[in-house]
Amino acid sequence: MKVRFYILFVWMLAVCGLSSAQGKDAECVVPQEETDTAEVYLPSDSLFARFLESKHIPITSCNRMTLLKSGHSKFEHLFEDIKKAEKYIHLEYFNFRSDSIAKELFTLLAEKAKEGVVIKALFDDFGNLSNSRPLRKEHLKMLADRGIEMARFSPIRFPYVNHVLCRDHQKIVVIDGKVGYTGGMNIADYYINGLPEIGAWRDMHIRIEGPAVKYLEEAFLGVWNKETHEGLEESAVVPDSFCVGSGRRVAIVQRIPKVCPAIMREAYIAALDAAEHKVQIINPYFTPTRKVRNAIKRAAQRGVRVEIMIPGKSDISFTPDAGFYIANKLRKAGAHIYVFNGGFHHSKIMMVDERFCTVGSTNLNSRSLRYDYEINAFVLDLPTTAELGEVFRQDKLNSTIMTHDEYKKRSVWRRFVGWFAHLFTPVI
Numbered sequence: 001m002k003v004r005f006y007i008l009f010v011w012m013l014a015v016c017g018l019s020s021a022q023g024k025d026a027e028c029v030v031p032q033e034e035t036d037t038a039e040v041y042l043p044s045d046s047l048f049a050r051f052l053e054s055k056h057i058p059i060t061s062c063n064r065m066t067l068l069k070s071g072h073s074k075f076e077h078l079f080e081d082i083k084k085a086e087k088y089i090h091l092e093y094f095n096f097r098s099d100s101i102a103k104e105l106f107t108l109l110a111e112k113a114k115e116g117v118v119i120k121a122l123f124d125d126f127g128n129l130s131n132s133r134p135l136r137k138e139h140l141k142m143l144a145d146r147g148i149e150m151a152r153f154s155p156i157r158f159p160y161v162n163h164v165l166c167r168d169h170q171k172i173v174v175i176d177g178k179v180g181y182t183g184g185m186n187i188a189d190y191y192i193n194g195l196p197e198i199g200a201w202r203d204m205h206i207r208i209e210g211p212a213v214k215y216l217e218e219a220f221l222g223v224w225n226k227e228t229h230e231g232l233e234e235s236a237v238v239p240d241s242f243c244v245g246s247g248r249r250v251a252i253v254q255r256i257p258k259v260c261p262a263i264m265r266e267a268y269i270a271a272l273d274a275a276e277h278k279v280q281i282i283n284p285y286f287t288p289t290r291k292v293r294n295a296i297k298r299a300a301q302r303g304v305r306v307e308i309m310i311p312g313k314s315d316i317s318f319t320p321d322a323g324f325y326i327a328n329k330l331r332k333a334g335a336h337i338y339v340f341n342g343g344f345h346h347s348k349i350m351m352v353d354e355r356f357c358t359v360g361s362t363n364l365n366s367r368s369l370r371y372d373y374e375i376n377a378f379v380l381d382l383p384t385t386a387e388l389g390e391v392f393r394q395d396k397l398n399s400t401i402m403t404h405d406e407y408k409k410r411s412v413w414r415r416f417v418g419w420f421a422h423l424f425t426p427v428i
Contacts, residue, residue: 044274045355051270063210071191088118092172094127097188113147124168166257169372180216198313200343215252249380286323288364300334325418337402357385
């Protein structure tokens with residue numbers, strides 16, 4: 001079933017997506033201010049802050065953040081925060097895999113519902129159907145009976161093709177308006193146990209307390225209200241004393257189809273164009289759009305050390321071959337490519353000049369940059385960026401550097417598949 005559905009999905013993308021991909025993105029609904037053209041030196045994080053301000057994206061200060069660098073760490077923190085919930089818990093994921101972690105989560109949520117905590121959870125219907133252990137009608141009924149309100153984003157109905165574009169790929173949790181989570185992890189036990197065919201599953205999430213939680217809440221409610229028509233309003237709370245001992249700046253960037261369709265692509269390009277010394281990227285389905293590839297090339301050409309890490313194994317066939325082909329092209333343009341050998345690296349992170357970074361749901365492919373709902377936290381903070389940089393440094397030790405000779409070790413067939421697959425990058 002999963003294989004047939006995936007083949008149908010790719011076919012529909014090829015038929016229906018190309019014309020959409022070729023169209024010009026609509027502008028954001030917010031006006032763009034003129035940028036200051038004064039010739040004053042600014043470091044990369046200040047330049048990127050100017051970009052965010054020009055797009056009217058708030059940069060919040062006084063946030064507390066915890067990088068969650070494994071599935072075990074993410075679920076441990078999440079479950080502890082859920083246990084402390086007093087008013088409400090909002091969850092939004094591409095999918096909830098019906099396995100041991102989901103069972104533990106839903107058991108805990110049901111207990112909180114008994115205490116009077118309002119539980120609202122949202123999942124993407126295609127994301128649900130495409131995973132190996134989807135939530136079924138009987139599961140949803142059982143959860144509703146236990147006080148857990150579940151909603152499906154864009155339920156798959158005939159004629160199906162209407163649901164190909166604009167899926168909900170966001171990962172958001174907000175608890176009592178005080179604590180927020182976002183990043184690359186869904187709800188599945190393979191984030192802890194890995195999968196037999198690919199080994200360990202590496203990923204990254206971030207836990208936030210502070211003013212930035214308000215914007216995670218707004219992002220969740222925007223999609224929830226779109227699907228349920230409830231008209232819920234944001235109620236994030238930040239204690240007056242929260243700034244004491246902290247000052248980390250965070251901007252929540254959300255890609256909303258038909259509202260700000262180009263914002264995530266523009267954010268990555270602005271970050272790359274601001275870089276002076278070094279850019280480090282880890283991304284699992286590395287088939288970036290032409291404009292992002294050009295920004296990577298520009299950075300390399302002006303002397304920025306661009307380091308890109310892609311996984312040697314993947315949970316999806318076909319796409320990785322295109323990723324290898326494109327990565328090799330960027331290698332020829334001056335980028336340094338590392339192929340991670342320690343399982344499947346599903347993280348979506350980028351660090352610029354050791355000054356700012358991003359953690360989120362966005363893959364560097366057309367699905368994320370042109371079609372889906374996505375959300376990233378852009379963190380303008382040296383310690384957080386340094387912590388992610390250390391992750392990259394450690395993972396280099398378990399990676400193979402892509403050279404001309406290394407790339408030629410791939411079979412002629414695999415290289416041909418990579419060339420053929422890259423032709424579909426406008427829609428995958």
